Amino acid sequence: MPAPCRVVVPLRQHLGAPAKAIVAVGDRVAEGQPIAEPGGFVSAPVHAPIAGEVTFVGPRAHPGGFPCESVVIEARDGVGPAATDGAPPPWRLPGASADWERMTRAELTALIREAGIVGLGGAAFPTHVKLSPPAGKPIDLLVINGAECEPFLTCDHRVMLEETAAVVTGVRILKRALGVPRAIIGVEGNKPDAIARLGEACALDDGIEVVACRVKYPQGAEKQLINALTGREVPPPPGLPLDVGVVVQNVGTAAAVARAVTAGLPLYERVVTVSGSAIARPSNVRVRIGTPLRDIIDFCGGLASPPAKVVMGGPMMGASLTDLDVPVVKATSGLLFFTRHECPDSTPHACIRCGRCGEACPLCLQPSEIALRVEIGDLDAAQALHIQECMECGTCAYICPSNRWLVQQVRLGKAKLHDRKQQRSA
Ligand code: SF4
Ligand code: SF4
Incomplete structure (x- = not known):
């Protein structure tokens, strides 16, 4: 545009x-x-x-x-x-160069920071922070997220097809910045053209593997993708991917890293x-x-x-x-x-205790119970039910036959807990 x-x-x-x-x-x-x-x-x-x-x-x-x-x-x-x-x-960023292989890890991370690069998958976590794991947390694997599991969204798919070289260069730069020998690009199996194109581009690089993942929501969530690709289980919050030796970056982020480091954009x-x-x-x-x-x-x-x-x-x-x-x-x-046709009635009705929300939750939480505790203002009980672990994937709200505002209550509960923490520390 x-x-x-x-x-x-x-x-x-x-x-x-x-x-x-x-x-x-x-x-x-x-x-x-x-x-x-x-x-x-x-x-x-x-x-x-x-x-x-x-x-x-x-x-x-x-x-x-x-x-x-x-x-x-x-x-x-x-x-x-x-x-x-x-x-x-x-x-343009001073110090950027197509000869990035001569740069040190610290120089690459500094350039990525100066370029203002953040995760483009939606979370917008600053990329340089992920590239600076604390001492005592060794990283041995870079996972590149090309799952793009939400319906309607196809921007990552187009980036993988139209900017394949930039994605692969970005993966190589990120590998070097992290000092890891191996990267896996995980792509949902419903994008065979992207898998083929990335596979061709990485054919001569035995440090990068392209893996087709099962088409399943929320396959693109960090913890789910790590588990699907490696079998490693990220511990519950405050556990992070780096606790199992992994850093995850999105394909669009990898392409942005390549543009920043090689062309100074x-x-x-x-x-x-x-x-x-x-x-x-x-x-x-x-x-x-x-x-x-x-x-x-x-x-x-x-x-x-x-x-x-x-x-x-x-x-x-x-x-x-x-x-x-x-x-x-x-x-x-x-x-x-x-359109109205694409937005079914979302008027909430009483919970019928069918249990579908709990069965569908990829983190095995009890969404109906958490939402109820938030609704009645019992934030301690919501915390005891692990509200902070919820990744707000929306699966529970989608599956609920009573249109309960489950993920909305979770978001509200987290915001209230945040406010409460701020007030207590003030
Ligand atoms: S939004 Fe949270 S509670 Fe609901 S299914 Fe997803 S992880 Fe589970
Ligand atoms: S899916 Fe909806 S109706 Fe069923 S238990 Fe959960 S909140 Fe209640």
Whole structure:
């Protein structure tokens, strides 16, 4: 998609501390130039998606539903996407090189950090943090997540097909940055073309294996994918993949790493799936971060009918939006425009104690019990039922014949527990 003339760039686009603005209203910025620095170790810098003038720094609506410190950049006076001359040259990461094999692990990790790369599978965890495991946690395997198990989403599939060389180069760079001898790229078996193409690209590299996984939701969840590919079981929270010697990265993240390290391109654009029956021309589009949703709707032919629901992310784990002026962020894997026909009635009814939610939960939790405890305000009991282990996959809510808002209650319960912890430590 062509670059827009105006972007709204939130400074909270990753897990961890939000970034801090380093530009002010009136500043001229080049495409790719850093506009915000990391707010801590678990954080990431943010870069200008277009060249132009900073016209606002302050709170703007975030797709997550809260006001968020943001930087607005507008193309001005021959500077910006429509400019034919006068635009400053794009900013590129100093030190990037196609000769990355000569770089040290620390140099590679620093470049990835400066590029603002975060997990593009949806979690947006800063990539450099995963590449810096603590002492005493030896890593022997890199897992690359190409499962893309949520319905509707196909952006990773297109990246694997159309940017195969970048994905494989990114995997090699990540392997070197981690110092591991082996990587496995896990792809669901319903993408045979991607499996074949990646297999060909890795044929001469005996340190990278492409494995077809069973088509099963939520195969792309980190713990599930590690177990499917290696048989290793990640312990319950606070257990992490690094406790079983594994680091997981998404295929889109690998391609972004290759672009950053070899060509110096910071992360200021990504591929987004635009789908659902209410959009005129469903597509996968490469868009600049900060592009307002309305611009993407226009680019995809407009709305074919008024949407009953707009979801950012996938239909299982994504979040509904109420505002079409919010921007795309680094974590935006999909934009789904659903008609009423695609949104069945979700009025909740009484629990009939059928037990289906518990049977379906991939983590063997008791979703109905957890949701009930949150509903009546018994957060201690919800905690005792391991609410924090829930990965919010949405399977329980999907399967429930009574339309109980199970995952919604889990999210609410986690937020209340977080607030309670903050109040107690204040
Ligand atoms: S969302 Fe439901 S099914 Fe998924 S892990 Fe949480 S409780 Fe289990
Ligand atoms: S699936 Fe729904 S109705 Fe059945 S036990 Fe769970 S919450 Fe109750």
